[in-house]
Amino acid sequence: MDVFARKLKERAEQLGISNAEAARRCDLDERRYAHYVSGRREPDLATLVKIAQTLGTTPNWLLGLSSIGTYGTARTDMQDRLISAAQMMQDEKLRHLVIQAEALAAEDAERG
Structure with missing residues (x-):
């Protein structure tokens, strides 16, 4: 084990x-x-x-039986951390997080 x-x-x-x-x-x-x-x-x-x-x-x-589920890039690790944290949040806090994330994404999209 x-x-x-x-x-x-x-x-x-x-x-x-x-x-x-x-x-x-x-x-x-x-x-x-x-x-x-x-x-x-x-x-x-x-x-x-x-x-x-x-x-x-x-x-x-x-259990080490599959490579599926492994993560490897810094980006996917950060995404996994965000998802993991979001799963533990109360609905209102999660709603605020989504609004903040969407605002940051829109800002990056505008910059090109």
Whole structure:
């Protein structure tokens, strides 16, 4: 399960979050999640799927069975971080974020 532990750490790093934040987002006890990250324990299937969905990847990627779900460019990593943060926001804050993002995109489009 060393691959799973490594992939959990890698995905949290890609998203720019701590393991504690990843645990919180997955609605898991921080100590339980730490066991997964350290390779001491393995999640059951339902927990694996929940972790993958919450972190925006696939169970197969987390298990090292697929390269799908890997990210690599700074741009896609930032997009993933934005999506991950947006998923945790309340609707009103998300609406404000969308308005700000659209304004920034329009500004860039005007500049060419």
